Amino acid sequence: MSEHSMNDIKSHVKVYMIVFAVLAVLTMVTVAASYLNLSTGEAIFLALTIASIKGSLVASYFMHLISEKALITWILMLTAVFFFILMFIPMTSFIDQSRLG
Amino acid sequence: MEIPYTIEERPDTGLINSKLGIWLFLASEVMLFGGLFSAYVFLRLGAPAGAFHEWGQELNIPLATLNTLILISSSVTMVMSWASLKMNDFKKYKLYMGLTLLCALGFLVIKYFEYTAKFHHGIFPGTNTFMSIYFTLTGLHGLHIIGGMIVNGYFLGSGSKMWTTEPEHFTNRIEIAGLYWHFVDLVWIFLFPVLYLL
Amino acid sequence: MLVMRWQLAYPEEAVPVVGKLLGDGGILLPEIYNSLGAMHGTIMIFLGIVPLAVGAFGNYFVPLQIGAPDMAFPKLNMASYWSYFVGGVIMLTSFFSPEGAARSGWTSYPPLADIEVGQTFWLIGMLFLITSSLLGSINFITTIIQLRAPGLTWMRLPFFVWSQFVTAFLLVLAFPPLEAAAVLQLMDRVAGTSFFLPSGLVVSGELLNVSGGGSPLLWQHLFWFLAHPEVYVLILPAMGIVAEVIANNSRKPLWGYKSMVYSVIFLGFMSFIVWAHHMFITGMGSTMSAFFQLTTMIISIPSVIILSAFFISLWGSSIRFNTPMLFALAFLPMFGIGGLTGLPLGLAAADIHLHDTYYVIGHFHYIVAPGTIFGLFAGIYYWYPKITGRKLSEKLGKLHFWPSLIFMNLIFMPMLIQGLAGVSRRLWDGGLQYAHASGVLQWNEFMSVSAWLLGLSQIPFIINVLYSIKNGEKVDNNPWESTTLEWTAPSPPLPHVNFEVIPEVHRDPYEYSVPGRKRDYTPQTEPKKG
Numbered sequence: 001m002s003e004h005s006m007n008d009i010k011s012h013v014k015v016y017m018i019v020f021a022v023l024a025v026l027t028m029v030t031v032a033a034s035y036l037n038l039s040t041g042e043a044i045f046l047a048l049t050i051a052s053i054k055g056s057l058v059a060s061y062f063m064h065l066i067s068e069k070a071l072i073t074w075i076l077m078l079t080a081v082f083f084f085i086l087m088f089i090p091m092t093s094f095i096d097q098s099r100l101g
Numbered sequence: 102m103e104i105p106y107t108i109e110e111r112p113d114t115g116l117i118n119s120k121l122g123i124w125l126f127l128a129s130e131v132m133l134f135g136g137l138f139s140a141y142v143f144l145r146l147g148a149p150a151g152a153f154h155e156w157g158q159e160l161n162i163p164l165a166t167l168n169t170l171i172l173i174s175s176s177v178t179m180v181m182s183w184a185s186l187k188m189n190d191f192k193k194y195k196l197y198m199g200l201t202l203l204c205a206l207g208f209l210v211i212k213y214f215e216y217t218a219k220f221h222h223g224i225f226p227g228t229n230t231f232m233s234i235y236f237t238l239t240g241l242h243g244l245h246i247i248g249g250m251i252v253n254g255y256f257l258g259s260g261s262k263m264w265t266t267e268p269e270h271f272t273n274r275i276e277i278a279g280l281y282w283h284f285v286d287l288v289w290i291f292l293f294p295v296l297y298l299l
Numbered sequence: 300m301l302v303m304r305w306q307l308a309y310p311e312e313a314v315p316v317v318g319k320l321l322g323d324g325g326i327l328l329p330e331i332y333n334s335l336g337a338m339h340g341t342i343m344i345f346l347g348i349v350p351l352a353v354g355a356f357g358n359y360f361v362p363l364q365i366g367a368p369d370m371a372f373p374k375l376n377m378a379s380y381w382s383y384f385v386g387g388v389i390m391l392t393s394f395f396s397p398e399g400a401a402r403s404g405w406t407s408y409p410p411l412a413d414i415e416v417g418q419t420f421w422l423i424g425m426l427f428l429i430t431s432s433l434l435g436s437i438n439f440i441t442t443i444i445q446l447r448a449p450g451l452t453w454m455r456l457p458f459f460v461w462s463q464f465v466t467a468f469l470l471v472l473a474f475p476p477l478e479a480a481a482v483l484q485l486m487d488r489v490a491g492t493s494f495f496l497p498s499g500l501v502v503s504g505e506l507l508n509v510s511g512g513g514s515p516l517l518w519q520h521l522f523w524f525l526a527h528p529e530v531y532v533l534i535l536p537a538m539g540i541v542a543e544v545i546a547n548n549s550r551k552p553l554w555g556y557k558s559m560v561y562s563v564i565f566l567g568f569m570s571f572i573v574w575a576h577h578m579f580i581t582g583m584g585s586t587m588s589a590f591f592q593l594t595t596m597i598i599s600i601p602s603v604i605i606l607s608a609f610f611i612s613l614w615g616s617s618i619r620f621n622t623p624m625l626f627a628l629a630f631l632p633m634f635g636i637g638g639l640t641g642l643p644l645g646l647a648a649a650d651i652h653l654h655d656t657y658y659v660i661g662h663f664h665y666i667v668a669p670g671t672i673f674g675l676f677a678g679i680y681y682w683y684p685k686i687t688g689r690k691l692s693e694k695l696g697k698l699h700f701w702p703s704l705i706f707m708n709l710i711f712m713p714m715l716i717q718g719l720a721g722v723s724r725r726l727w728d729g730g731l732q733y734a735h736a737s738g739v740l741q742w743n744e745f746m747s748v749s750a751w752l753l754g755l756s757q758i759p760f761i762i763n764v765l766y767s768i769k770n771g772e773k774v775d776n777n778p779w780e781s782t783t784l785e786w787t788a789p790s791p792p793l794p795h796v797n798f799e800v801i802p803e804v805h806r807d808p809y810e811y812s813v814p815g816r817k818r819d820y821t822p823q824t825e826p827k828k829g
Binding site: 102103104105106111114116118119121122125126128129130132133134135136137139140143144147148225226227228229230233234236237241 | 367368369371372373375433436437438440441444445446471472473474475476477478479480482483486490491492493494509510512513514516517520521524796797798801
């Protein structure tokens with residue numbers, strides 16, 4: 001952090017503006033995509049993909065995750081694993097139940 | 102005795118305490134919203150086929166798109182406020198922080214209109230499970246916005262005095278506050294398509 | 300609890316003294332019994348063990364053991380405490396609220412919990428308690444990572460610190476889904492939602508006026524996602540304490556320290572993927588139950604490694620049978636019984652018979668009562684001199700220990716028997732009305748008498764703690780001749796500062812009886828020569 005020179009910061013600012021533009025564009029893309037005639041599964045996949053790209057941009061550049069120390073990234077990867085477990089297992093248990101509901 | 106590594110980084114981890122602390126907090130928040138997203142998935146699977154999509158048609162996509170853009174802008178202004186401090190420009194910091202708060206307020210105002218319009222049409226959290234999870238997810242997200250506004254407001258107001266005495270410490274604080282704020286934006290980036298578009 | 304045990308022992312008689320306050324002619328009403336049951340679990344876990352093991356022992360001794368001046372975030376620590384305080388007040392005052400205290404089990408399963416009285420207070424209380432744990436765990440993880448003294452590498456950490464570290468990770472990542480679930484249940488109760496209420500639910504003969512479409516299973520998933528890691532939160536700090544006490548009083552390094560560390564990390568990770576073993580009888584398909592059965596069996600392995608390491612550590616050692624060591628030693632077979640009785644529960648087929656019976660209650664009480672609580676007693680006897688500058692009386696300590704050990708077993712062993720016979724848990728009359736229970740009902744009185752005697756056995760402990768503050772044997776920094784860093788600070792530590800000078804660490808945590816040295820212990824701070 002203390003190693004950031006003025007030029008460093010100025011180049012970061014450029015990046016922030018580019019990311020902002022990309023996020024705005026992707027927002028419009030995701031809305032437009034919702035009007036396409038896709039199956040539910042395809043729509044979910046597309047929406048989540050675009051959202052993940054947007055989220056990664058925010059995390060990597062606004063939150064500086066791309067240049068962050070390894071420890072932080074490890075903690076987040078661990079969290080991501082548990083997040084997906086939380087997301088998927090109730091869903092699969094739902095499908096696997098001997099009777100629904 | 103002073104607690105070490107509040108301003109200077111610990112050599113082996115390369116981190117200051119508060120940076121590690123805020124990321125841990127954000128990890129817990131990922132799990133919190135994860136629990137709610139998990140509920141969304143569960144409830145959607147349990148509802149009649151296509152029900153969630155149909156119930157979701159009540160939502161106002163243009164307003165929410167605007168809100169998405171507003172929140173993304175607030176993320177930019179937030180990171181710019183930190184960058185301004187790194188460039189020693191306190192005035193710019195105040196400008197950008199002020200804009201961040203303004204965007205946040207705008208977001209909440211639009212949400213207010215969204216909610217009241219629903220109530221006006223007799224749509225409440227209890228109306229169906231989609232609305233239940235919609236109000237809960239956006240409500241909790243809104244509470245997080247309010248919390249962020251309080252913190253940012255403090256840093257714009259009396260909290261900014263620290264700039265004169267301990268500029269590096271203050272800049273760190275703004276970076277930490279920024280991390281929280283970007284996270285709130287990040288949650289919305291997922292909430293928006295999931296609730297409004299799917 | 301003792302009141303509940305009176306009811307179970309003598310179900311058709313009035314409970315003496317307090318019965319008139321609580322019951323219908325003195326006999327506990329089912330509602331009251333259920334409140335006591337739900338709140339007993341809630342209070343013991345969230346107001347008792349977690350605050351004591353993590354909040355008290357952790358906050359006090361982790362900084363000392365890692366040579367830190369304080370926790371990383373003192374103000375966050377304070378916030379964590381006051382959040383706990385508010386949550387505790389809400390939980391306890393709920394007994395006096397118009398609705399009374401929660402009575403849907405500490406597990407708060409909907410639909411009952413959604414519509415039953417007393418639950419709103421419980422949910423709000425839980426929100427505060429969960430927040431307290433979240434804030435605290437962030438503090439612990441940051442402190443342990445960032446504030447270790449110079450030279451204190453990860454593999455030189457006392458096992459107690461490792462156990463608190465893993466515990467903190469469990470808390471920070473597992474608690475939030477329960478916080479989410481509590482919000483959802485609160486919404487069901489006050490905002491008319493149906494997150495957990497299925498369609499067509501009929502209450503007291505009438506169709507419930509809600510949208511329906513919800514699922515009680517959703518609550519169970521979110522609840523147990525936390526509550527399983529939570530049980531490891533309950534045991535790990537105590538295991539950590541037992542490690543310290545055994546190493547110190549066997550005058551030997553812990554055998555298999557590295558394997559213990561890897562085991563506790565693996566255990567922490569696995570604890571997130573076993574939760575549905577609490578849900579085997581919910582109509583789960585065979586794929587899911589096979590998955591959770593498998594992970595549950597696997598998770599027993601690290602526990603066995605740790606327990607075995609403790610046992611092997613005793614081999615060839617010079618055991619000092621002081622009171623902390625007695626409790627630490629007793630922990631081993633007691634936790635062994637608790638762990639072993641968990642195995643049939645983890646196997647789906649056996650669990651069908653044992654789920655929701657007294658067998659489960661016996662199993663988990665063996666782990667937390669003569670398990671964790673004995674570990675905590677060991678910690679109190681071991682660290683009391685550090686906190687107060689005086690030792691507790693050994694005589695009173697033994698007078699506390701032996702009856703406690705005996706009565707713990709007399710209470711919880713019969714529960715396993717009753718459970719195997721099929722006696723369900725949460726029965727206000729102890730199974731009196733069920734024919735299948737008739738063969739094992741006589742144990743109720745036996746267990747209740749043992750419970751009251753266990754209660755009486757705590758009196759020497761209370762006297763000891765109070766008496767020894769002023770009259771205990773005075774001690775210097777290191778009365779137990781221990782190697783770890785907390786014993787380099789004065790007893791008690793100086794106010795406002797843990798160490799006058801931050802210590803420098805040069806050694807592993809348990810250098811006891813190293814051949815060729817003059818003393819049978821070498822503190823971690825002692826520099827290596829040459």
